[in-house]
Amino acid sequence: MLILGETMQRQRNNFFQQCFLALTGALMSGAALAVDDMPGGPNVLQTNLRPGVTRIAADQYWIHNFLLVVCLVIFIAVFAVMFYSIWAHRKSRGAKPADFHESTAVEIAWTIIPFLIVIGLAIPATRMVIEQKDTSQADLTIKAVGYQWKWGYEYLRGDAAGVTLLSTLTTPLSQMDGSEPMSETYLMEVDQPLVVPVNQKIRMVVTASDVIHAWMVPAFGVKQDAIPGFVRDTWFRAEKVGTYRGNCAELCGKNHSQMPIVVEVKSQEDFVKWAAAKKQEMMAQADDATKEWSLADLSERGHKVFTANCAACHQATGKGVPGAFPALDGSKVVLGKSDDQIALLLKGKQGTAMASFKQLSDVELAAVATYTRNAWSNKAEDNIVQPKEFTEARK
Amino acid sequence: MSAVLDHPAGHHDHAHDHPHGWRRWVYATNHKDIGTLYLWFSFIMLLSGGVLALTIRAELMRPGLQYVQPEFFNQLTTMHGLIMVFGAIMPAFVGFANWQIPMMIGASDMAFARMNNFSFWLMPPAALLLVGSFFVPGGATAAGWTLYAPLSVQMGVGMDMTIFAVHILGASSIMGSINIITTILNMRAPGMTLMKMPMFVWTWLITAYLLIAVMPVLAGAITMVLTDRHFGTSFFNAAGGGDPVMYQHIFWFFGHPEVYIMILPAFGIVSEIIPTFARKQLFGYSSMVYATSSIAILSFIVWAHHMFTTGMPVTGQLFFMYATMLIAVPTGVKIFNWVATMWRGSMTFETPMLFAIGFIFVFTMGGLTGIILSVAPLDIQLHDTYYVVAHFHYVLVAGSLFALFAGTYFWIPKWTGHMYDESLGKFHFWASLITFNITFFPMHFLGLAGMPRRYADYPMQFADFNMVASIGAFGFGLSQLIFLYTVLKCIRGGRKATPQVWENAQGLEWTLPSPAPFHSFETPPTVK
Numbered sequence: 001m002l003i004l005g006e007t008m009q010r011q012r013n014n015f016f017q018q019c020f021l022a023l024t025g026a027l028m029s030g031a032a033l034a035v036d037d038m039p040g041g042p043n044v045l046q047t048n049l050r051p052g053v054t055r056i057a058a059d060q061y062w063i064h065n066f067l068l069v070v071c072l073v074i075f076i077a078v079f080a081v082m083f084y085s086i087w088a089h090r091k092s093r094g095a096k097p098a099d100f101h102e103s104t105a106v107e108i109a110w111t112i113i114p115f116l117i118v119i120g121l122a123i124p125a126t127r128m129v130i131e132q133k134d135t136s137q138a139d140l141t142i143k144a145v146g147y148q149w150k151w152g153y154e155y156l157r158g159d160a161a162g163v164t165l166l167s168t169l170t171t172p173l174s175q176m177d178g179s180e181p182m183s184e185t186y187l188m189e190v191d192q193p194l195v196v197p198v199n200q201k202i203r204m205v206v207t208a209s210d211v212i213h214a215w216m217v218p219a220f221g222v223k224q225d226a227i228p229g230f231v232r233d234t235w236f237r238a239e240k241v242g243t244y245r246g247n248c249a250e251l252c253g254k255n256h257s258q259m260p261i262v263v264e265v266k267s268q269e270d271f272v273k274w275a276a277a278k279k280q281e282m283m284a285q286a287d288d289a290t291k292e293w294s295l296a297d298l299s300e301r302g303h304k305v306f307t308a309n310c311a312a313c314h315q316a317t318g319k320g321v322p323g324a325f326p327a328l329d330g331s332k333v334v335l336g337k338s339d340d341q342i343a344l345l346l347k348g349k350q351g352t353a354m355a356s357f358k359q360l361s362d363v364e365l366a367a368v369a370t371y372t373r374n375a376w377s378n379k380a381e382d383n384i385v386q387p388k389e390f391t392e393a394r395k
Numbered sequence: 396m397s398a399v400l401d402h403p404a405g406h407h408d409h410a411h412d413h414p415h416g417w418r419r420w421v422y423a424t425n426h427k428d429i430g431t432l433y434l435w436f437s438f439i440m441l442l443s444g445g446v447l448a449l450t451i452r453a454e455l456m457r458p459g460l461q462y463v464q465p466e467f468f469n470q471l472t473t474m475h476g477l478i479m480v481f482g483a484i485m486p487a488f489v490g491f492a493n494w495q496i497p498m499m500i501g502a503s504d505m506a507f508a509r510m511n512n513f514s515f516w517l518m519p520p521a522a523l524l525l526v527g528s529f530f531v532p533g534g535a536t537a538a539g540w541t542l543y544a545p546l547s548v549q550m551g552v553g554m555d556m557t558i559f560a561v562h563i564l565g566a567s568s569i570m571g572s573i574n575i576i577t578t579i580l581n582m583r584a585p586g587m588t589l590m591k592m593p594m595f596v597w598t599w600l601i602t603a604y605l606l607i608a609v610m611p612v613l614a615g616a617i618t619m620v621l622t623d624r625h626f627g628t629s630f631f632n633a634a635g636g637g638d639p640v641m642y643q644h645i646f647w648f649f650g651h652p653e654v655y656i657m658i659l660p661a662f663g664i665v666s667e668i669i670p671t672f673a674r675k676q677l678f679g680y681s682s683m684v685y686a687t688s689s690i691a692i693l694s695f696i697v698w699a700h701h702m703f704t705t706g707m708p709v710t711g712q713l714f715f716m717y718a719t720m721l722i723a724v725p726t727g728v729k730i731f732n733w734v735a736t737m738w739r740g741s742m743t744f745e746t747p748m749l750f751a752i753g754f755i756f757v758f759t760m761g762g763l764t765g766i767i768l769s770v771a772p773l774d775i776q777l778h779d780t781y782y783v784v785a786h787f788h789y790v791l792v793a794g795s796l797f798a799l800f801a802g803t804y805f806w807i808p809k810w811t812g813h814m815y816d817e818s819l820g821k822f823h824f825w826a827s828l829i830t831f832n833i834t835f836f837p838m839h840f841l842g843l844a845g846m847p848r849r850y851a852d853y854p855m856q857f858a859d860f861n862m863v864a865s866i867g868a869f870g871f872g873l874s875q876l877i878f879l880y881t882v883l884k885c886i887r888g889g890r891k892a893t894p895q896v897w898e899n900a901q902g903l904e905w906t907l908p909s910p911a912p913f914h915s916f917e918t919p920p921t922v923k
Binding site for chain 2: 035037038041042043044045046047048049056057059060063064067068071074075078079081082085086089090091092095096097098099100101102103106107110111114115118121122125126128129130131132133175176177178182184185186187188206210211212214216218221222223224225227228229230232233234246247248249250251252253254255256257258321322323324350351352353
């Protein structure tokens with residue numbers, strides 16, 4: 001009864017938006033005015049939750065509206081009394097103070113009534129908690145791993161079992177520093193979105209490799225902290241095909257705002273097709289870690305790996321950030337024996353932001369190590385690290 | 396507040412001579428001098444934390460990265476939180492306790508004068524450590540004011556400085572609390588039974604117990620972070636058998652009572668002001684005392700509502716949800732009591748009353764969003780979004796800070812002997828109330844739309860409300876300069892205050908001359 005229809009809400013928002021823009025138009029830049037709602041993401045001037053595309057999100061939308069009405073009624077009732085009193089019982093109107101105080105009956109009443117209201121709120125909430133926590137009988141299980149600062153996905157069961165994705169932000173730096181106009185999906189776009197089938201119960205198994213992150217998609221009504229070393233789960237069943245977006249919701253370091261979540265919900269057939277194509281692609285791309293690679297090939301590949309994984313801290317210049325992230329240009333570890341660098345890449349360094357990168361393939365790791373040994377002013381004696389050295393070190 | 400020393404002719408302190416010049420402050424043992432130090436210290440920290448907040452709002456005015464880099468942005472949000480909580484709000488309430496408790500219970504001074512001095516003088520070094528950490532390699536800690544492991548384990552030397560600063564501040568708080576408890580329990584005037592104490596004294600007594608209970612817990616949590624950082628322990632590192640979520644449990648076992656540490660004395664101040672200006676006694680004194688105690692006890696069993704998204708089991712979520720909802724009951728009792736006190740009173744609206752009414756109005760909004768957040772299945776959507784930021788600024792700025800302003804305007808005539816400028820005070824109130832709401836109300840919308848907190852940059856769809864919030868924030872920051880000017884003007888002069896100051900002011904502090912003498916009550920008054 002309390003739920004406004006989607007269209008009604010849109011209309012209301014549009015009206016609100018126009019009034020608002022008329023009032024503040026002068027303050028806004030031209031670019032900001034042109035923004036449209038983000039498909040699968042937040043709307044412009046959104047003022048409430050939205051029903052989303054899962055039962056859970058719809059329930060949350062409903063209970064929020066319900067609570068809002070309850071709270072507004074209480075708020076108006078209490079402050080109507082207070083403001084009436086402020087108006088009527090003021091000295092300037094000649095009000096004489098009464099001297100009543102302490103009334104057991106009144107005090108019991110205003111303890112019991114809120115208590116009953118609270119119980120009324122707790123009943124639907126309890127049902128929803130139980131529903132949200134029930135991750136049993138899932139059709140598909142996907143592992144999400146939070147890294148500083150991207151998400152990794154692995155399909156554990158179902159048609160796409162074995163597929164792995166690394167989902168990195170695609171918004172370029174030039175949009176952040178203002179040298180290029182921002183896209184509509186600014187900061188909420190990735191190279192490889194998570195793909196799931198519609199109307200299937202998806203169990204997300206969430207963990208992290210370095211610090212705590214949180215996997216959040218508002219349209220699904222899901223938010224689950226990703227805790228390094230521990231596995232927690234949550235679930236959703238998307239009822240509508242489309243693309244849905246969310247963010248990392250737990251402070252995880254400097255690029256906390258740059259590791260969005262994008263989920264594409266496809267029909268079952270499209271999902272199966274996607275899974276098959278993805279598997280083939282992975283086979284084709286599977287790097288041969290046993291062969292001997294050339295310096296040029298490794299360096300070229302390594303440059304890409306570096307940009308996606310390392311440049312956020314160590315910077316594209318290799319100079320790092322003094323005091324926070326060490327420079328690789330001229331670094332002893334990079335220029336020294338390859339064993340130390342291999343160990344560091346595989347294990348990370350406890351107590352620092354340098355996490356383990358063992359989730360990368362041996363070829364990728366070898367490529368990035370080789371790249372750093374020859375980039376900038378670096379001219380390491382051991383100027384090439386072969387993938388099989390990593391294969392060896394992992395044993 | 397140097398006017399305190401300008402005693403009326405013919406009166407002199409015979410107990411002992413007290414030092415002058417800088418020695419008066421460094422060797423201070425008088426509760427009023429120490430109270431003054433606390434209040435000025437906290438105001439300076441309020442302005443420092445405010446500058447950080449305005450830098451944050453400047454960056455967030457538009458999407459994109461304009462003024463600060465994300466790593467520095469995280470330092471700003473972290474330090475803003477730490478400085479406001481530990482440097483501004485808590486010390487300000489201790490300042491009020493120092494000034495008011497001896498006067499309100501008919502004592503001459505605080506129980507432990509030299510410990511009182513020490514607990515104040517621990518604070519400036521801690522503040523220097525916090526502020527100074529911006530200038531060390533790697534900058535200040537950027538792990539958020541909650542200092543969650545393992546992110547806090549990654550930080551540079553700034554994190555260690557913060558840990559030491561919080562240790563020192565904790566020691567200071569504990570000493571302050573011991574002093575307050577001892578003073579209240581042992582130095583009340585004859586006839587003042589516990590159930591005759593002013594509400595402000597009651598709320599501080601309960602707050603002091605909360606502080607003693609939880610500050611050591613915080614010290615433990617951050618010490619474990621320190622040893623994880625440097626001594627190879629693995630309290631919060633899963634690879635060594637630890638658990639990052641354990642840190643959150645320990646932190647919030649401190650953190651939730653901490654919330655009430657910052658609001659209970661505010662309840663006390665408001666409970667003094669409303670009856671004065673309504674010219675009618677507090678409606679339900681004993682139920683107010685019981686409500687305060689219930690809130691304090693409940694505050695120990697609700698901590699995990701800050702952690703609903705960590706993946707707690709069903710029963711855990713339900714328990715902490717129910718317990719949290721329950722807090723609405725005693726809090727409601729307090730609000731109904733204040734309204735019932737105003738009902739059929741004879742009200743006037745001087746600045747303290749305006750701030751007290753503003754407190755009730757805006758704090759209640761924060762309370763109601765608190766109920767919405769307590770509903771665990773809904774909190775899943777709202778956790779770590781701007782909705783939470785809006786909620787806790789409604790209770791901490793419009794709650795604690797407004798109550799501190801109300802208390803300052805209420806008692807400053809007693810402190811300085813002068814009335815403050817009423818029109819300036821009212822201007823400060825309306826400017827603060829309006830700009831506060833412009834700043835923080837739109838944050839509810841941002842949170843509902845899904846904007847996470849602690850973001851240096853955000854999608855363009857969030858731009859409009861962020862712009863409004865930033866404009867409001869600058870207005871709110873500037874409004875506080877009116878407060879500074881009004882207070883300075885009041886210290887330097889103004890209409891002489893009578894001993895009673897306000898027409899219906901009850902309580903022992905109003906029986907003393909204005910300004911109050913150096914030693915509050917040389918001979919204890921008798922309370923009937």
